[in-house]
Amino acid sequence: MSEHARCLTDELCGLIEGPTKDIVPFITLCTLDTIFETIMGVKLHAQAGKGREYLQAVHGLTAIHMKRVQFPWYWNNTLFKWSPLGKQWMKNLKIIHETTRKVIQDRKKELEIQQKDEVIIDDKSEVVKKRRRLAFLDLLIESQRQNSDLTDEGIQEEVDTFMFGGHDTVSSSIAFAFYLLAKHPAVQQKVHEEMDLVLGNNRDKKIMMEDLQKLEYLGYVMKECQRVLTTVPFVGRNLERDKHMCGTILPKGTPVWMGYYWLHRDPKYFPDPEKFDPDRFLPENSKNRPHFSFLPFSAGHRNCIGQKFAIMEQKCIMATVLRQVKMTSTQTRDELGLVGELVLRASKGIYIKISHRD
Template sequence: MAVISFTFLIIIFLIFLIVRLKPWLVNYFKLLKNYGPVPCPRNRLPILGNLLSLPLDPHQFSLKLDQFYEESKTTALYCLWIGTYPLVAFFHPVGLEDFFSGSKHITKSPDYLFLHPWLRTGLLTSTGAKWKNRRRIITPAFHDKELLNNFVDIYNEQSAVLVQRLASLKSEKEVNLYPYIASCALDIICEAAMGLNIGAQHDRNSQYVDAVLKLTDILLKRQRMPWLWPDLIFKILPQGRAHDRYLKIVHQFTKKVIDDRAQAFHADEIRQKRSAFLDLLLKQMHDEQLTLVDIQEEVDTFMFEGHDTTAAAINFTCFMIASHPEVQQKLHDEVDRVFGNDHDRSSTTEDLNELNYLECVIKETLRLFPSVPFIAREVQEDFTYNDYKILRGSTAVLFIYYIHRDPKHFPDPERFDPDRFLPENSHDRAAYAFVPFSAGSRNCIGQRFALLEEKAMLSSILRRFKLKTAQKRDELNLSFEIILRSEHGAFVQVEPRF
């Protein structure tokens, strides 16, 4: 009797399991049938997919991606199975109009959910009507003349501190410039976004700066460690507890800055101060029905999106300049022509706009080392790509890093050649062959800000220093994280020119 009831229980349990799992299984088989013909890494396993063949180490992972890129060349499409979840990988620029034009595929993939506790649904992570409305409200800030001039003043002040710090380095030694550049970029975005000088470059031991850096680091680690993905597990592990601790510090800090600034704004005290991006939002608060929480999610978004991206770009540019003396000579000639003999005067927007060759160098570096190496979208409706059907609800990953290496648009793609971006060489290039700031309606809202910041910081360095390096490019050991990094750093020697 006991055996019968036990068997009966097992059967009931199995039926329950099948009923519960049925939708999931049906979906899994549908995905397998659809994406089965798309090339994917060898040794794909049922349920586990390619998980076992994807290295956790970020540098090893990027080497694996090189291999997948090679394998994708005949079909232009590739599929990575993260368990039962297919990531449809786009490595080539062909046919990307579907993603970038119009507003069909503007929804970010579930991978961005890790950012929600920090950024909530600010501009980077929101979608639909909320995103459209915010984009409309925020866009004018990046075209406001007064604000842009204020930003140039901030670039100048912080670049002057950076140059002083670099001057105190031993000039015969190669150093990893990244921490110097990153703290300068952090000071710039703090002041531009919140109107606050937090002195990251002066090592003022700011709890906020420390928390931003640690939080970014935890997010990058979580992204590449699948066992940290479920919230339930993450929250009880030390990384999850640290994440919540830092998050509290960051949110408390931005909330206080916004509250104080809002009070000063209403008391009309802000007029005497240099206005920041936050003031523009405060100004629009009433008309656009924004709450202080809405404003905070945008300020947090700018803090996240606006410092590591530019720092990575400037860091790789310094390395490429140091590795190409002939390019550096042309840059020295250009800055000397624009700024003359006065090595200390601040740059104006007009000066920065005149640095055309520097802009080519920055773009060529962003081509080879895009700060954001890939982006991901949730496909909003079925479409056909190279005879393959891409299903609604799938995650499409656009590998900007590889899209930039198409020999049709960039012959001998690994060669560093800033002349590719001279107007005569780039005017008829395909629209989506070079997309470091993404493209279309969901492109980077801060790209003008970033380019001017890069020019200001790099020209300040070039006016005073000569950069050298003995490190080879293949020793950079690139790591594909949310931001592209060099595993052990790019080492550069900073030698005074005069």
């Protein structure tokens, strides 16, 4: 995480004193590099301009999915399959599946060699002993060895799910958090001060796991950003049984949408809800607030399985970038063009001016 965050920081530092830029594409490449390596154990190098085909296919699928939701004539599987949009969908899916299938096969072979010899062969074909970073895929392959019910296709589905669930969400969350900090210089100043206190004067020092826990104020800022611009604005369920609610019975099978974006604006729990105020999440201010009033990662059986990972990654990336730079923005909330797709997006981009920090 730290390495990829460093790369992003270098890219953003390249924009210093330049014109304002939409920062979303930069952040997305960083979160894609991070999740790709964590899940599959190999580097994508998206920030270095590689893996563009995979990247475009991932974004293509999300865009097509949203069009399909919007236009009812695409809901029928057969009509969709034969439409130009459906064909584009299949093309993107093929690229994604081929990439993950190849990584899975390569990884399996690599693990076999490694198990036999307990060594790894590096790029220059030199045999070196080194400690490997355990990837999510390694755990799945190991699990398959112990329990043959898990097929290669099953592994691929898990890998694809995590790739999808784990990069756009974090990217959007970080981009909106930078936007809100850029709009609230006093809060940004407090974040900078906390970082100087916790991390010391060496701004190039790699940020480690133990540092992240100490950045408490940054944690409150991240929560308030999630409250104001909720990354996953709503989730859906089909009712498995009749549900009594506000004097009405919602029958079994009813599709239900839960709007977390609006939940987070309930003035009963968050007075003056449009006001950006990270102090709402200080322990003394949040101790009496019910748990279900703030659900950026949802709740229940199908809540976000990547929550801890996401928080760690976001903190690491934000801290690494903010160690070096200051952000400002003149863009108003209306000018963001907010759209609630699978994740909340700024359809008009998030334009930030990057400068040296004091």
